[in-house]
Amino acid sequence: MLTTTLVDKAAGWLERRTSRRTFLQRVAVVGSAMSVSGLDYVLRPGTAYASVCGSGSTCASGWTALCCTVNHGVNQCPPGSFAGGWWKADGAGLCGGKARYYIDCHPRCQCGCGRGQHFCAQHCWGCTPHCAHEGTCDERRVCHNVFRYGQCNQHIACSGPVWCRVISCTPPWKWDNCSTSSATDDHTRSHNAPCQPTSWSPLQARYRAMGSQGSVLGPSASTEYDASRGRVQRFVHGRMYHSTATGTHYLLGALATHYVHNGDTGGPLGLPTSDTNHNRDGQGTHNFFQHGAIYYRQGVGTHTVREPVYTAWLKTGRISGPLGYPTIDTAHEDDGIGWRQRFEHGGISSASTQAEVFYALDPIWTTWRHLGGPAGPLGHLTTDPLPNVDGLGSHNDTEHGTVTTSPATGTHGVWGPIFDSWSGDYDRESGRLGHPTTDVYPVDDSHDRCDFERGSLVLDKSTGVVSRQ
Amino acid sequence: MTSVHAHGVAIRTLDGWEARISRRPPVEPEERTHSVTHIANFPLPARRGDFGSGAVERMARDDVLVVLVEFGSDSAGTALFARRGLPRPSIADFDPRKLQRTLPGQSGGQWFFHTGERAFSLYVVLGSHHQRARLLPKVHAILDQLTID
Numbered sequence: 001m002l003t004t005t006l007v008d009k010a011a012g013w014l015e016r017r018t019s020r021r022t023f024l025q026r027v028a029v030v031g032s033a034m035s036v037s038g039l040d041y042v043l044r045p046g047t048a049y050a051s052v053c054g055s056g057s058t059c060a061s062g063w064t065a066l067c068c069t070v071n072h073g074v075n076q077c078p079p080g081s082f083a084g085g086w087w088k089a090d091g092a093g094l095c096g097g098k099a100r101y102y103i104d105c106h107p108r109c110q111c112g113c114g115r116g117q118h119f120c121a122q123h124c125w126g127c128t129p130h131c132a133h134e135g136t137c138d139e140r141r142v143c144h145n146v147f148r149y150g151q152c153n154q155h156i157a158c159s160g161p162v163w164c165r166v167i168s169c170t171p172p173w174k175w176d177n178c179s180t181s182s183a184t185d186d187h188t189r190s191h192n193a194p195c196q197p198t199s200w201s202p203l204q205a206r207y208r209a210m211g212s213q214g215s216v217l218g219p220s221a222s223t224e225y226d227a228s229r230g231r232v233q234r235f236v237h238g239r240m241y242h243s244t245a246t247g248t249h250y251l252l253g254a255l256a257t258h259y260v261h262n263g264d265t266g267g268p269l270g271l272p273t274s275d276t277n278h279n280r281d282g283q284g285t286h287n288f289f290q291h292g293a294i295y296y297r298q299g300v301g302t303h304t305v306r307e308p309v310y311t312a313w314l315k316t317g318r319i320s321g322p323l324g325y326p327t328i329d330t331a332h333e334d335d336g337i338g339w340r341q342r343f344e345h346g347g348i349s350s351a352s353t354q355a356e357v358f359y360a361l362d363p364i365w366t367t368w369r370h371l372g373g374p375a376g377p378l379g380h381l382t383t384d385p386l387p388n389v390d391g392l393g394s395h396n397d398t399e400h401g402t403v404t405t406s407p408a409t410g411t412h413g414v415w416g417p418i419f420d421s422w423s424g425d426y427d428r429e430s431g432r433l434g435h436p437t438t439d440v441y442p443v444d445d446s447h448d449r450c451d452f453e454r455g456s457l458v459l460d461k462s463t464g465v466v467s468r469q
Numbered sequence: 470m471t472s473v474h475a476h477g478v479a480i481r482t483l484d485g486w487e488a489r490i491s492r493r494p495p496v497e498p499e500e501r502t503h504s505v506t507h508i509a510n511f512p513l514p515a516r517r518g519d520f521g522s523g524a525v526e527r528m529a530r531d532d533v534l535v536v537l538v539e540f541g542s543d544s545a546g547t548a549l550f551a552r553r554g555l556p557r558p559s560i561a562d563f564d565p566r567k568l569q570r571t572l573p574g575q576s577g578g579q580w581f582f583h584t585g586e587r588a589f590s591l592y593v594v595l596g597s598h599h600q601r602a603r604l605l606p607k608v609h610a611i612l613d614q615l616t617i618d
Contacts, residue, residue: 062571087519090496099496116552118581119567129566146567149520150540150581150590154547157581161566171497180501181541184493185518 052198053138054190059131063188065140067105067164068195068220069132074236075196076219077105080126081163082156085149086172088182089189095169095208096200102188103166103176104149106159113158119146125160138193152178166219167196168212169204175214197224203231203240206248216276217250228266243271246290252276254302255287255294262329268292268306280320293318297325300344304329309341309348312357322346322361322385338374349373351380358384360396363411364403368396371403371439377415378403390430401440404428409435409453416440418450418457421466426457433457433468476504477587477618478537486510486611489517503539508611520569525594528575532596533607537589537615544588552582555612556591560605565598576601584617 056063068075077083084106092100107127109120122129127143146161152172172178197204203224213219218236225232230243238252239260249272251259265271270290279286284297292306297319303326305313310330316323324344333340339350339357346361351374358381360368374380379399387394393406401415406429414422414436426433434453443449448459449469456469472481475490482488488508495502505519511532517523521534528534544550558578568577569592576598580591595604 056570060573062568088496116556118549118579141571144566145569145571146564147520147569147577147579147592148581148590150549151544154544154549157548157551171500173499179541179544180497180499181539181544182493182495182497182500182502183505183519183538185520185522186516187518187522 051137052192052194053136054192055187056191057137057139059139059141061140062145063140063191064104064145064162065132065138065142065164066191066193066196067166069134069136069138069140069193070142070164072221073195073234074219074221075166075168076213076236077103077166078127078163081105081107082159083152083166083172083176083178084156084159084162085151086178086183087149087185087188088171089186090184091186092169092189094189094192094197094200096205098169099171100189101168101170101172102185102191103152103168103172103178104147104162105164105166106148106161107143107163108156109158109160118148118158120158120160127160127163129161136194138195140191149183151181151183152176154179165191166213167192169208170212170214172213174211195223196220197233201231201242202248203233203242206242206250207233207240210250216252227264230265230271232265238276241265241272246271246273249273249275249287251287251294252285254296255285258294258296258302258304259287259289262294262304269294269304284325286319292330295319295325300325300327303327305341306330308350308353308355308357309339312348312350312359313341313343316359323348323359333374335375338380340373349381355380358382358396360403361385361394364394364396364405367405367411367413367439368398368403371413374399377401377440378413388429388435392429392435395429402428404436406435409437412436412450413439414450416448417459417464417466418448421457422450422452476539478504478506478539479616479618480506480508480611481614482508483611483614487513489513501541503541504537505539506535506537506615508535508537508615509533510607510611518569520592521594522570525568525570525572525575528572528594528596530574530597530600531604533604533611534594535608535611535615536592536594538592540588540590542586542588545583545586547588550581550583550588552580554582554584555589555615555617556580556582557612558591558593558605558608560601563593563595563598563601563605568594574598587617589617 071078083103086103088099088101107125109124111124113120129144143163173180222234238256240250242248269292274288286295292310296302323346328342330341337352341348346365348359350357378401383397385394395402395404401419403413405411429435433455438451440450459466473488480488490506493502562578563576576595578593
């Protein structure tokens with residue numbers, strides 16, 4: 001309550017001196033400063049931005065910078081360094097009131113230490129002492145303090161100074177080669193940087209529950225920030241999203257990359273509604289979203305299935321159904337209105353977002369698309385696959401005809417007046433003419449023809465009359 | 470001269486010196502805590518980090534802080550703790566950068582060692598690097614009063 005009141009008063013002071021937009025941005029910074037530094041921020045001179053970094057954030061303060069500040073935003077030891085030890089600060093607000101862990105990274109020595117010495121000479125360090133100069137408030141020292149906590153990688157007896165510090169809400173012995181022998185320093189509780197979360201949140205709670213750096217997401221690669229919808233944080237192996245409506249869920253690897261390329265939270269898929277999970281067949285991974293899914297399978301790639309296609313695919317049993325995996329993303333037809341998507345064993349099509357959605361299996365799908373799909377003489381699909389009445393093969397009807405297949409006669413499209421006659425006068429596949437053995441094809445400028453097992457039908461386009469031959 | 474003895478560590482303090490031997494309660498089920506010894510020739514603050522934060526900020530030029538932090542016995546056989554017995558620091562060991570927190574003027578030194586099956590880090594902070602030759606005998610004198618069971 002005290003914190004809330006102080007934030008309110010600080011924000012009010014700012015409001016009287018700035019525009020509404022700038023005011024809102026500064027309120028967020030003030031809130032973060034309060035979360036990190038608490039009363040330190042209120043009672044000591046300095047800006048809210050500087051307080052995001054907590055106490056002792058200047059170079060002269062003598063502490064070491066956070067790794068995310070000097071490691072491209074990634075909260076892990078830089079290449080060429082190793083975890084040399086750790087300590088904790090108890091009761092840390094940035095870890096939900098529990099212990100916050102600090103892991104020192106040391107450069108591997110490029111030459112040895114003297115006898116009985118634990119630290120090598122500076123020319124062996126592989127990093128250069130300096131003050132962090134990345135333009136943030138974390139201006140602490142880098143590669144400077146020759147000191148080691150000592151609980152991690154104890155097989156390495158000789159090291160350089162502390163390069164930088166990794167932050168975690170999960171004990172380091174659970175995700176690095178460290179012992180459980182603890183050291184404590186509550187004075188560092190507020191030490192932070194803009195590349196680290198500045199408040200405890202559902203997203204941070206979930207990350208800790210998953211094991212933080214030891215989780216499938218790995219180390220964080222950004223702070224938590226606002227997305228088009230909800231909140232997001234980047235990690236080495238993926239991303240995690242949170243919204244009140246959909247909860248907190250993570251995406252890994254290619255799925256996260258594909259989601260971002262498809263518009264992220266502002267795209268057509270909406271927010272994630274599941275974590276990345278293994279596919280039932282064990283051959284890939286997937287995520288569900290408010291309006292679709294992304295599936296990955298080795299050899300097939302990563303593809304989005306979105307509405308209106310997704311619900312139809314869901315009804316077929318998704319990857320366990322007859323269509324199998326998507327092989328392209330959901331896409332518009334050339335008319336910019338209809339939808340289509342190719343799957344391993346067929347496809348799904350819809351005339352528009354509002355229209356009914358149908359699927360077809362190969363070879364019918366392939367034949368229909370080869371004949372022009374919805375833009376061809378057959379028009380849009382009007383049924384899912386249906387068994388032929390004679391029990392030989394199956395068909396999908398379309399706006400202007402059908403595509404039918406049987407083992408003996410192959411797959412063919414029949415449309416227009418010829419289809420009407422074959423269907424109305426000859427009872428289709430189970431009738432006197434039997435299955436088609438060709439598509440409808442032009443004989444000359446004024447006649448079309450289709451051959452069947454037991455005869456042919458010819459259309460005189462000048463009269464519209466269909467006759468049997 | 471008074472004696473402080475706890476957790477298998479004993480120190481007979483010289484006049485003007487103060488010693489604290491403590492062991493924190495663990496906060497995680499798997500966490501293991503061990504003895505932490507702070508010895509100083511200046512008043513130790515109540516709130517101190519295990520390696521002396523909270524105290525080093527108060528040090529004057531003539532002040533000395535000796536820290537002995539214990540690790541689990543599984544560390545005793547590792548390369549880092551291969552050194553045997555309590556070290557005896559020399560002037561050459563001290564450097565203004567050998568500090569957990571590098572504060573202007575101060576100097577520090579750190580050693581890892583084992584004795585028996587117990588593993589330790591000895592960390593010494595001097596209030597003045599320039600005065601290290603004068604302060605080192607104080608370090609030796611107090612270390613002579615330190616025993617580990």
